[in-house]
Amino acid sequence: MTSVLTRPELHRDRVPTRRHYVMCPPAHFAVEYAINPWMDPAVPVDRDLAHRQWDALRRTHLELGHQVTVVEAVPGLPDMVFAANAATSVAGRVYGARFRYPERVPEAAAFRAHLPGVYVEPRFVNEGEGDLLVAGDVLLAGTGFRTDPRAHREAARVLRRPTLSLELVDPRFYHLDTALAVLSAHEVTYLPSAFSARSRGILAGRYPDAVLATESDAAVLGLNAVSDGRHVVLPAAATGLAADLRERGFEPIGVDLSELLKGGGGPKCCTLEVRP
Numbered sequence: 001m002t003s004v005l006t007r008p009e010l011h012r013d014r015v016p017t018r019r020h021y022v023m024c025p026p027a028h029f030a031v032e033y034a035i036n037p038w039m040d041p042a043v044p045v046d047r048d049l050a051h052r053q054w055d056a057l058r059r060t061h062l063e064l065g066h067q068v069t070v071v072e073a074v075p076g077l078p079d080m081v082f083a084a085n086a087a088t089s090v091a092g093r094v095y096g097a098r099f100r101y102p103e104r105v106p107e108a109a110a111f112r113a114h115l116p117g118v119y120v121e122p123r124f125v126n127e128g129e130g131d132l133l134v135a136g137d138v139l140l141a142g143t144g145f146r147t148d149p150r151a152h153r154e155a156a157r158v159l160r161r162p163t164l165s166l167e168l169v170d171p172r173f174y175h176l177d178t179a180l181a182v183l184s185a186h187e188v189t190y191l192p193s194a195f196s197a198r199s200r201g202i203l204a205g206r207y208p209d210a211v212l213a214t215e216s217d218a219a220v221l222g223l224n225a226v227s228d229g230r231h232v233v234l235p236a237a238a239t240g241l242a243a244d245l246r247e248r249g250f251e252p253i254g255v256d257l258s259e260l261l262k263g264g265g266g267p268k269c270c271t272l273e274v275r276p
């Protein structure tokens, strides 16, 4: 029996908004170092397959009506495909990234020229939209593994938005965008066990109706999802989460990024949003 919430006509209630994304092809993608538990340099990567999977994601965004700017990949920067880490853009202001590990440091500059708006160089370590997620009028800000908590205050000042700091505790979910996805201005989905007890309390208080993800959906990086307010592009293997989202009137769209998962990334990591 289909419940009222799964009737397709109700999807009309959710209004998508057109987005501008920045992506970078996995032309030089490789797993040459290990800076998160997903990365094992001994496991071979099929770069052609990675490219086909990435291109399917790009086409999905285009088919949904979004604009996609493609930034050329730079040799020697194998993680540059994970464009989301390069900056955070809000209302025409761009807070640049400052990567934690030296291997990724040059990526911020490689993206900079392609990001419209007033660019502000950061003082503190922060990995862009990996840890800074725009949720309506607030910035949800992750820390624990990559982004320095002092960057949360800096981001608030530069982007002129209040930040809500959240502490990550599970190394598999090292960036906020691996543990939580923003679905709409007021809705999120997250894995409670990825957060400290205090942060779980903050999330439960602010989002009492959040879609709580399961361990098995999070373990395929299901939370690394991109929502336009109606369509949610997420890893195809996150079937439980997709069903829950459909129940809430979202339209989940599964994509397979198995090769990029070897670098510890999914659809959201490959998608940086520009907010004019």
Ligand code: ARG
Residues within 6 Å of the ligand: 035, 036, 039, 079, 082, 084, 085, 104, 129, 130, 175, 177, 178, 263, 264, 265, 266, 268, 269, 270
């Ligand atoms: N290998 C990259 C790293 O560990 C993956 C980044 C994934 N990006 C993201 N937004 N979670 O830095």
